[in-house]
Amino acid sequence: MKAILMTQPGLPDLLELREIEEPTITEPSQIKVRLRAAGVNPVDTKIRRNGLFYPNPLPAVLGCDGAGEVVEIGGAVSRFNIGDSVWFCHGGLGGDQGNYAEYTVLDERWAAPIPQSLDFEHAAAAPLVLITAWGALYDRGRLQAGQTVLIHAAAGGVGHVAVQLAKLRDARVLATIGSAEKAELARNWGADTAIDYRQEDFAQRVNELTDGQGADLVIDTVGPDVFRHSIDCTAHFGDLVTLLDPGNISLQEARMRNLRIGFELMLAPMLRNLHEARDHHVEILQQCGEWIDQGVLNIHVSQVLPLEKAAAAHALIETGHTTGKIVLKIS
Structure with missing residues (x-):
């Protein structure tokens, strides 16, 4: 699959588009998602600049925010079916794979159904x-x-x-x-x-x-x-x-x-495996999804760039002048 890799800490142009192996389901509660879009956040640029949160070796796939379609489910999955659209904040910190890629695998517990009124790009912009x-x-x-x-x-x-x-x-x-x-x-x-x-x-x-x-x-x-x-x-x-x-x-x-x-460091539950706190995060997405579908909460996406333009997205964020969110579209 195609993915953007952080090859070493430094400037945005150190992000490279490469072919890597697709992730596979290893636990019965996991879902495999065909990613359609990934949100780009300031924390992504800080990790790229300063290094991973974990001692794992580079290269790594960044991107905490993702949205896409479920294409495979583990034997114990009960909340989702193949074909469901999901959004989530998971990975991208140097541990689990991030979302600047075509596929990802995560426990169903950390995903939520995408609001009916959102496309993938706006859904990927929102969780974090x-x-x-x-x-x-x-x-x-x-x-x-x-x-x-x-x-x-x-x-x-x-x-x-x-x-x-x-x-x-x-x-x-x-x-x-x-x-x-x-x-x-x-x-x-x-x-x-x-x-x-x-x-x-x-x-x-x-x-x-x-x-x-x-x-x-x-x-x-x-x-x-x-x-x-x-x-x-x-x-x-x-x-x-x-x-x-x-x-x-x-x-x-x-x-x-x-x-x-x-x-407020919303990444702490992911970094320290605080599962009840992450359950609360999913509850937040579910409630916000209802408000989005009611038209009382809106997600502003200022730019949508193709996956291969991840370095440009990072450079834009680091200007400090962007509005709302920048999203990578994954075709």
Whole structure:
């Protein structure tokens, strides 16, 4: 089968299209999937740049997000039949094979039926960002109706679904963006106010919009500088959740505000074999699938590239200027 291989850590052009052996079912609970599309996420680019999560030798197939058709099932499979369409977040970290390939094998437990209204490309774009945004907002952030939430990088992969999930919880959404185009997108997804961080101090603006109280919940998807500055606009007794390592910073003001600091790494259950947590991830996909079919949750795909253009997809993500998701189409 065709697959994109990470041959060594480094630049995007180290990704190579090669022919490799098809994976086979080795456990009775596994399904074999003919992949039709694979989502490309920032974590893919970080692994490519820095190395695998596991000590396994290279080359490796990257890509956590996949969508396709079940073509073979193990003897104990009960949830899926041959021909079913599935989406999932599985593999791509250096352990199990990723989804930049024509086929993959995974336990049926980690897959969910694709929403009826989604094509393969939009389905492949969604799992990691949906699970991450849900975890940050609902599980770690404890978002409640009527609260104010600040979502950074609201036009990005996680950000654009986080805005929509927050509105589904009847929250007031403040969103940081970096262009007029992204501001319009954020408002279309439900943001009440879009704050251009290039033009104004976002913390000052949030405090103005909340009469000096700050946001009840802040979701940081950017990194240390944004995390540090977000403390100044998180409400006393509020929640500040980050997807990244905030680095070695002073938490004196966070302590004075009695903030709850939360971390959301949706890959942890896969990395540490936390099966109940992964069951929750599949439940998230099932609920989000219902909302997608109801038309109240949308997945924004900015570009679809052929599998052989994986290096170009990585390069685009690393510019930091993309909106929504980039997807590889697997013919």
